[in-house]
Amino acid sequence: xxxxxxxxxxxxxxxxxxxxxxxxxxxxxxxxxxxxxxxxxxxxxxxxxxxxxxxxxxxxxxxxxxxxxxxxxxxxxxxxxxxxxxxxxxxxxxxxxxxxxxxxxxxxxxxxxxxxxxxxxxxxxxxxxxxxxxxxxxxxxxxxxxxxxxxxxxxxxxxxxxxxxxxxxxxxxxxxxxxxxxxxxxxxxxxxxxxxxxxxxxxxxxxxxxxxxxxxxxxxxxxxxxxxxxxxxxxxxxxxxxxx
Amino acid sequence: xxxxxxxxxxxxxxxxxxxxxxxxxxxxxxxxxxxxxxxxxxxxxxxxxxxxxxxxxxxxxxxxxxxxxxxxxxxxxxxxxxxxxxxxxxxxxxxxxxxxxxxxxxxxxxxxxxxxxxxxxxxxxxxxxxxxxxxxxxxxxxxxxxxxxxxxxxxxxxxxxxxxxxxxxxxxxxxxxxxxxxxxxxxxxxxxxxxxxxxxxxxxxxxxxxxxxxxxxxxxxxxxxxxxxxxxxxxxxxxxxxxx
DNA sequence: CATACACAGTGTATGTCGTACGCAGATGAT
DNA sequence: ATCATCTGCGTACGACATACACTGTGTATG
Numbered sequence: 001x002x003x004x005x006x007x008x009x010x011x012x013x014x015x016x017x018x019x020x021x022x023x024x025x026x027x028x029x030x031x032x033x034x035x036x037x038x039x040x041x042x043x044x045x046x047x048x049x050x051x052x053x054x055x056x057x058x059x060x061x062x063x064x065x066x067x068x069x070x071x072x073x074x075x076x077x078x079x080x081x082x083x084x085x086x087x088x089x090x091x092x093x094x095x096x097x098x099x100x101x102x103x104x105x106x107x108x109x110x111x112x113x114x115x116x117x118x119x120x121x122x123x124x125x126x127x128x129x130x131x132x133x134x135x136x137x138x139x140x141x142x143x144x145x146x147x148x149x150x151x152x153x154x155x156x157x158x159x160x161x162x163x164x165x166x167x168x169x170x171x172x173x174x175x176x177x178x179x180x181x182x183x184x185x186x187x188x189x190x191x192x193x194x195x196x197x198x199x200x201x202x203x204x205x206x207x208x209x210x211x212x213x214x215x216x217x218x219x220x221x222x223x224x225x226x227x228x229x230x231x232x233x234x235x236x237x238x239x240x241x242x243x244x
Numbered sequence: 245x246x247x248x249x250x251x252x253x254x255x256x257x258x259x260x261x262x263x264x265x266x267x268x269x270x271x272x273x274x275x276x277x278x279x280x281x282x283x284x285x286x287x288x289x290x291x292x293x294x295x296x297x298x299x300x301x302x303x304x305x306x307x308x309x310x311x312x313x314x315x316x317x318x319x320x321x322x323x324x325x326x327x328x329x330x331x332x333x334x335x336x337x338x339x340x341x342x343x344x345x346x347x348x349x350x351x352x353x354x355x356x357x358x359x360x361x362x363x364x365x366x367x368x369x370x371x372x373x374x375x376x377x378x379x380x381x382x383x384x385x386x387x388x389x390x391x392x393x394x395x396x397x398x399x400x401x402x403x404x405x406x407x408x409x410x411x412x413x414x415x416x417x418x419x420x421x422x423x424x425x426x427x428x429x430x431x432x433x434x435x436x437x438x439x440x441x442x443x444x445x446x447x448x449x450x451x452x453x454x455x456x457x458x459x460x461x462x463x464x465x466x467x468x469x470x471x472x473x474x475x476x477x478x479x480x481x482x483x484x485x486x487x488x
Numbered sequence: 489c490a491t492a493c494a495c496a497g498t499g500t501a502t503g504t505c506g507t508a509c510g511c512a513g514a515t516g517a518t
Numbered sequence: 519a520t521c522a523t524c525t526g527c528g529t530a531c532g533a534c535a536t537a538c539a540c541t542g543t544g545t546a547t548g
Contacts, residue, residue, distance in 0.1 A: 008430060008438055017439050026524025027514050049368075053505065066507080067526050075506065122368040124293075127419035127432050135445060142447035152451035157470045160412050168408030175371035186252060188371055194252055195261050201379060203386035207396035226401040233477030269545045270495030297534060310536080311497050319535065 012072035012081045016132055031061065033071050037081035041117065044082065049119040054078070079123055084131035086117040090140035100231060102144035107166050107227055110137070114170040121171045149241040158234045165230050173219035256316035256325045260375055275305065277315050281325035285361065288326065293363040298322070323367055328375035330361040334384035344475060346388035351410050351471055354381070358414040365415045393485040402478045409474045417463035 014020060015033040040057045054075060055065040072078045091109035094102030114120055128134070141159040150158065175188045198205035258264060259277040283304045288296050298319060299309040316322045335353035338346030358364055372378070385403040394402065419432045442449035 008435055013439075019439070023517090023523060025516050025522065027516095027526080029525070054507085055505075064527050065505095066528080069507070070525065122370055124366040124368050125415065126366055128416065130432070130435055130439060132439075135439070135448065139445040139448045142451060146447060151456070152454040153456040153466070154469075156451060156456055157466065157473065160416055161409055161470060161473060164408050164412030165405055168404050168411075171369065172372060172404055188374070191252055191374055195257075195263070195374060195376075195379070201383040203390060204379065204383045207386060207400060210396040212395070212397040212400055222397070222401065225398075226405060229401065229405060229477035229481050231477075232480035233473035233475075236476035236480075237473050267494055267546090269493065269543095271497085271543050271545095273496065298536085299534075308498055309534095310499080313536075314496060 010073040010077040010080075012077040013131065015071060016081060016084055029070065031063070031067075031071060033081050034085065035061065036068060036071055036078065037085035040078055040082045041085050044119040045117060049122045052119075080129050080131055083120065083123070083129050084133045086120060087113050087133050087137060089133060090137040093140065093143060097147050099144050099146075099148055103141070103162060103231065103234075104227065106137075106141055106144060107162055107230075110163065110166045111170055111223065114167065118170075118174060121167065121174065148238050150238060151241075154237055154241070158237065161233065162227075162230055165226060169219070169223050169226055173222070176214075176219075254317040254321040254324075256321040257375065259315060260325060260328055273314065275307070275311075275315060277325050278329065279305065280312060280315055280322065281329035284322055284326045285329050288363040289361060293366045296363075324373050324375055327364065327367070327373050328377045330364060331357050331377050331381060333377060334381040337384065337387060341391050343388050343390075343392055347385070347406060347475065347478075348471065350381075350385055350388060351406055351474075354407065354410045355414055355467065358411065362418060365411065365418065392482050394482060395485075398481055398485070402481065405477065406471075406474055409470060413463070413467050413470055417466070420458075420463075 009017070009019065012033055036057065039060045040052060043056055043060060044052050054068055057078070058065045058068050068078070072081065091105055094105055138159065141162070142155055145155045145158060148155070192208065196205055196208065253261070253263065256277055280301065284296060284301045287300055287304060298312055301322070302309045302312050312322070316325065335349050338349055382403065385406070386399055389399045389402060392399070436452065440449055440452065
């Protein structure tokens with residue numbers, strides 16, 4: 001039999017959470033789940049998610065491929081550990097009574113993580129990852145909204161909205177802003193122009209022609225702008241709550 | 245040499261867009277990119293995205309694996325064709341002057357597509373897919389917002405917000421609502437309870453205990469509710485525009 | 489009408505990957 | 519001192535995506 005398993009959490013997650021039912025016999029592990037996650041993150045950062053393989057991670061660490069399976073059940077499990085490392089601890093809290101700047105900081109930090117680790121947007125997610133750090137981010141968000149009159153359900157909805165906006169925004173900007181080299185000839189914008197028949201998509205054509213989506217500032221303004229809409233939506237929820 | 249290629253669009257995309265530089269010699273193709281996309285969609289719907297392989301799609305159609313490569317450049321290319329089929333044509337337009345109900349319908353239809361094809365949320369997306377139907381959806385959204393005073397940039401931001409909210413909502417609900425069987429013992433909720441220390445995550449614990457996230461109606465109410473916040477955010481943008 | 493060419497579908501082969509299985513040595517509990 | 523148990527490793531297997539070369543086919547060209 002093999003410790004660490006209660007068949008509910010994969011091994012990597014159990015290690016992340018410190019739920020370790022290992023017996024205290026045998027050699028001590030030479031690695032930690034954090035070492036492995038960090039090494040994998042480094043590879044994904046530098047060479048992209050497609051270049052990430054179990055063997056590459058293992059080689060980087062100076063171990064064999066199979067040794068990793070003492071720490072994670074599967075590659076999916078490894079990816080969860082990567083997410084945990086990539087996000088790190090949630091941003092420091094803000095003033096107790098003002099949810100707005102707090103939430104803005106939360107979103108900015110979230111965005112920063114996505115910009116630093118673009119591969120995060122490429123990992124297929126069936127369900128929200130249940131890792132310590134990501135759970136911490138969620139807790140932090142709820143804390144930011146604690147001073148409001150929102151119900152728990154509404155707080156979660158608000159955070160979902162904010163989180164999901166950040167992801168979408170970064171993804172969209174990534175398609176347009178990334179290495180300008182690709183833009184000119186073979187980039188996304190070029191392909192778009194190739195297929196965009198103004199007769200068939202009049203509004204989209206005018207939008208493109210108007211220069212929308214051609215931010216050169218990395219989409220910072222655009223981000224803050226859309227974020228205002230998100231916060232306005234949350235504001236409306238709060239107003240409704242207070243009013244009736 | 246081989247027609248259909250201008251090295252800008254992958255072959256599957258070129259076929260979808262009807263940009264076909266094929267010579268008019270040789271046997272006619274027995275399949276269409278739509279046949280292939282539809283077959284792949286059926287497999288993903290029934291057996292999940294993980295079970296999708298080139299050979300399985302080909303077998304379903306009664307052809308060999310390699311024959312598919314006459315229609316798509318790669319599996320990624322196939323996935324784009326799948327998305328195009330899965331979304332289909334955008335929903336019918338609404339009244340010219342009222343963007344709100346129009347956009348609501350747009351979001352509902354979007355949600356319906358995601359619920360019908362849950363695998364969509366699992367496909368890794370680096371950039372917004374540039375297929376005819378998806379472009380049509382975007383155009384339709386811009387049309388809905390045409391009567392507003394928003395700038396083109398703002399319209400796109402608004403649609404991004406709406407789109408991205410729908411995705412996030414469906415994904416979150418999927419993690420909780422799917423086959424209740426899994427919920428009881430080994431489901432997401434169970435794993436969450438396993439790791440959620442109320443001392444470490446007080447707000448999250450109370451939120452969970454409050455019964456949030458325990459919709460049994462498939463999250464319909466929850467969806468409409470959050471959507472209200474999104475629309476309120478867009479409303480705010482419009483008001484700002486009008487005011488100043 | 490004859491011919492040649494481009495293209496469709498196929499068969500084979502290759503390299504990569506995830507991962508199941510079992511072993512040898514190390515370590516600490518008994 | 520003994521032995522259960524764990525670590526890291528070597529081997530092996532099965533999928534899978536996909537490159538390449540071949541065969542037959544139907545159309546356009548002479």
